Amino acid sequence: MRDTTKHQGLRNQLANVLLGKGITDQKVLNAVRKIPRHLFIDSSFEDHAYQDKAFPIAANQTISHPYTVAFQSQVLEVKEGEKVLEIGTGSGYQTAVLLELKAEVYTIERQHELFKKTSLFLPKIGYRPKKFIFGDGYKGLPEKAPFDKIIVTAGAPFIPKALLGQLKVGGKLLIPVGDETQIMTLLIRKSAKEFEQHELGDFKFVPMLEKRN
Numbered sequence: 001m002r003d004t005t006k007h008q009g010l011r012n013q014l015a016n017v018l019l020g021k022g023i024t025d026q027k028v029l030n031a032v033r034k035i036p037r038h039l040f041i042d043s044s045f046e047d048h049a050y051q052d053k054a055f056p057i058a059a060n061q062t063i064s065h066p067y068t069v070a071f072q073s074q075v076l077e078v079k080e081g082e083k084v085l086e087i088g089t090g091s092g093y094q095t096a097v098l099l100e101l102k103a104e105v106y107t108i109e110r111q112h113e114l115f116k117k118t119s120l121f122l123p124k125i126g127y128r129p130k131k132f133i134f135g136d137g138y139k140g141l142p143e144k145a146p147f148d149k150i151i152v153t154a155g156a157p158f159i160p161k162a163l164l165g166q167l168k169v170g171g172k173l174l175i176p177v178g179d180e181t182q183i184m185t186l187l188i189r190k191s192a193k194e195f196e197q198h199e200l201g202d203f204k205f206v207p208m209l210e211k212r213n
């Protein structure tokens with residue numbers, strides 16, 4: 001678990017690249033400058049960890065591009081102490097960003113291998129979500145609802161109703177919707193029944209899968 005000044009330098013460069021791509025939220029950029037992304041991926045990719053690239057992690061999944069993570073984090077406008085539900089823990093990198101933004105994080109992963117790996121790894125490097133959940137993100141987490149923010153980090157074929165119902169009024173759900181490519185979709189709950197919807201461009205995620213393995 002080595003983190004060196006060289007890694008730090010590469011992280012600063014990555015933050016500048018993200019700034020050039022339109023990430024202007026300083027708290028998000030500071031999280032990128034701080035989190036040792038090279039420790040979240042296989043050591044054979046270590047030299048490339050601070051390029052704006054996605055990499056394979058366990059169970060045929062990927063760690064998202066830093067730009068995608070930063071974009072989703074910026075759009076969510078997470079404030080200190082907010083209750084955030086993350087669907088698709090994966091490597092835990094997005095989880096670490098949410099924790100750097102001082103959110104109270106609940107994170108769900110449906111692949112047991114990743115759930116186990118990441119729930120052991122994150123606390124080792126000092127990142128402690130309120131709860132790691134092994135389960136199906138389509139259902140959300142009704143027992144801890146409502147949430148200020150819900151972030152989905154897998155491509156969803158449709159917007160799950162359960163997630164909309166678990167938002168506070170004023171809360172935001174950010175979810176990539178589509179099959180091959182996805183449209184990043186932001187839903188803001190205006191009242192018990194009203195949601196405002198914004199489409200924020202095309203992205204590519206691994207699919208959000210319905211059944212547990």
Ligand code: SAH
Pocket residue numbers: 061062063064069087088089090091092093094095108109110111114135136137138153154206207208209210
């Ligand atoms: N933010 C993560 C993204 C990982 S890829 C990262 O950057 O590392 C998406 C993750 O969503 C995968 O780990 C996948 O197993 C998980 N996933 C897919 N369908 C899911 C579901 N229905 N519920 C919870 N997690 C799911």
